[in-house]
Amino acid sequence: xxxxxxxxxxxxxxxxxxxxxxxxxxxxxxxxxxxxxxxxxxxxxxxxxxxxxxxxxxxxxxxxxxxxxxxxxxxxxxxxxxxxxxxxxxxxxxxxxxxxxxxxxxxxxxxxxxxxxxxxxxxxxxxxxxxxxxxxxxxxxxxxxxxxxxxxxxxxxxxxxxxxxxxxxxxxxxxxxxxxxxxxxxxxxxxxxxxxxxxxxxxxxxxxxxxxxxxxxxxx
Amino acid sequence: xxxxxxxxxxxxxxxxxxxxxxxxxxxxxxxxxxxxxxxxxxxxxxxxxxxxxxxxxxxxxxxxxxxxxxxxxxxxxxxxxxxxxxxxxxxxxxxxxxxxxxxxxxxxxxxxxxxxxxxxxxxxxxxxxxxxxxxxxxxxxxxxxxxxxxxxxxxxxxxxxxxxxxxxxxxxxxxxxxxxxxxxxxxxxxxxxxxxxxxxxxxxxxxxxxxxxxxxxxxx
Numbered sequence: 001x002x003x004x005x006x007x008x009x010x011x012x013x014x015x016x017x018x019x020x021x022x023x024x025x026x027x028x029x030x031x032x033x034x035x036x037x038x039x040x041x042x043x044x045x046x047x048x049x050x051x052x053x054x055x056x057x058x059x060x061x062x063x064x065x066x067x068x069x070x071x072x073x074x075x076x077x078x079x080x081x082x083x084x085x086x087x088x089x090x091x092x093x094x095x096x097x098x099x100x101x102x103x104x105x106x107x108x109x110x111x112x113x114x115x116x117x118x119x120x121x122x123x124x125x126x127x128x129x130x131x132x133x134x135x136x137x138x139x140x141x142x143x144x145x146x147x148x149x150x151x152x153x154x155x156x157x158x159x160x161x162x163x164x165x166x167x168x169x170x171x172x173x174x175x176x177x178x179x180x181x182x183x184x185x186x187x188x189x190x191x192x193x194x195x196x197x198x199x200x201x202x203x204x205x206x207x208x209x210x211x212x213x214x215x216x217x218x219x220x
Numbered sequence: 221x222x223x224x225x226x227x228x229x230x231x232x233x234x235x236x237x238x239x240x241x242x243x244x245x246x247x248x249x250x251x252x253x254x255x256x257x258x259x260x261x262x263x264x265x266x267x268x269x270x271x272x273x274x275x276x277x278x279x280x281x282x283x284x285x286x287x288x289x290x291x292x293x294x295x296x297x298x299x300x301x302x303x304x305x306x307x308x309x310x311x312x313x314x315x316x317x318x319x320x321x322x323x324x325x326x327x328x329x330x331x332x333x334x335x336x337x338x339x340x341x342x343x344x345x346x347x348x349x350x351x352x353x354x355x356x357x358x359x360x361x362x363x364x365x366x367x368x369x370x371x372x373x374x375x376x377x378x379x380x381x382x383x384x385x386x387x388x389x390x391x392x393x394x395x396x397x398x399x400x401x402x403x404x405x406x407x408x409x410x411x412x413x414x415x416x417x418x419x420x421x422x423x424x425x426x427x428x429x430x431x432x433x434x435x436x437x438x439x440x
Contacts, residue, residue, distance in 0.1 A: 061436060064305070067305075068301055068302070068305055071291060071301060072295075072296075072297050072298075072301055075292075075295045076292075077292050078292075081288055081291060081292055082288070085284070085287075085288055085308065088305065088308055088309070089308070089312060092309060092312050171401055171402055171405055174394055174398070174401040174405070175398045175399075175401045175402070176398070178394070178395045178396070178398060179395075181391055181394040181395045181401070182391055182395070185391055185394070185405060185408060188405060189412065192409070192412075216281060
């Protein structure tokens with residue numbers, strides 16, 4: 001690339017990163033909303049979350065088109081190519097996280113029909129960690145911050161612990177009281193969705209690591 | 221592209237497709253094995269399934285590297301570019317399907333500890349449909365067969381129906397008999413994993429449709 005092409009390419013990469021951050025911001029917001037909808041049995045908020053999925057899908061398509069145009073016009077090599085491949089992979093993960101937020105919102109609507117058999121304390125905490133992990137993973141991408149990746153992986157351990165502990169706890173409730181089976185089973189699914197979102201964030205981290213180092217490494 | 225480059229590019233695309241078919245074949249095999257392991261309480265077979273995940277991860281990396289090399293060396297445009305982007309996306313979905321087969325195998329190991337409270341009939345049937353869908357989706361990709369995509373989407377409806385019916389049935393068992401909660405809850409997760417695999421196959425179908433037509437359309 002000559003100097004002018006380089007500058008223009010860098011400019012477009014920056015734009016791409018900004019788009020990705022905005023996409024991630026929408027999903028982070030959806031995560032916050034769907035869990036709030038669950039806790040407060042707020043069907044309208046759940047519907048709002050579900051509707052936001054179109055925004056995420058729009059970003060997904062726009063960013064992909066943007067990537068393909070960059071690939072076609074600029075024919076980047078080595079690290080630049082790896083960066084664009086990373087964006088293509090990361091948007092798939094982020095889009096899927098949005099789908100899980102929709103799943104949680106749909107489950108929140110079902111559960112809103114009657115009062116929950118117990119107040120929800122740990123699920124919002126688990127969701128908070130996941131939101132933070134998502135934000136940090138995209139920061140790590142934009143700021144080339146591989147040290148941050150290690151921290152996110154530690155947070156993922158906390159999410160796994162919540163997953164195990166909450167599932168055991170909810171199974172215990174179901175065994176003791178058949179009348180809570182329906183609700184507890186759906187809460188287990190929500191816990192599972194949150195854990196999956198964290199898995200996708202780990203994918204993003206591995207991808208950032210690869211982009212920065214050229215090495216694929218399992219971070220979890 | 222000149223004629224020679226064209227021929228070489230087409231040859232490499234064909235190789236890429238063959239690699240993808242082999243990767244899909246491994247995952248299809250894993251799906252078969254993990255459900256057989258579940259039904260027959262065969263821990264060794266479950267472990268074998270889990271170990272096969274490394275093969276899938278290897279394909280994932282090889283194919284991606286192959287795609288990036290093609291992008292860098294051949295600088296393809298338009299449809300060729302869309303094809304390579306499709307492969308990059310499809311391998312992510314197929315790799316994730318392999319992860320779900322591993323999840324099923326791990327759950328099969330847990331459930332193998334004691335006899336199941338009921339014989340499994342519908343889960344193997346559901347898994348069979350999913351295996352067929354996976355095979356067909358990759359055939360549709362390789363053979364540019366958009367008509368086949370419609371058929372796969374119909375099969376996805378059957379998977380969704382199994383998901384709903386089996387979940388309801390298992391919740392019913394749990395409500396009636398607390399002693400089956402632990403097993404039934406894990407069977408619900410397996411049903412959910414199969415449904416997710418079918419979702420990923422739908423992603424593959426949408427991607428094939430996009431590659432063939434240049435239009436993104438929700439097929440489900």
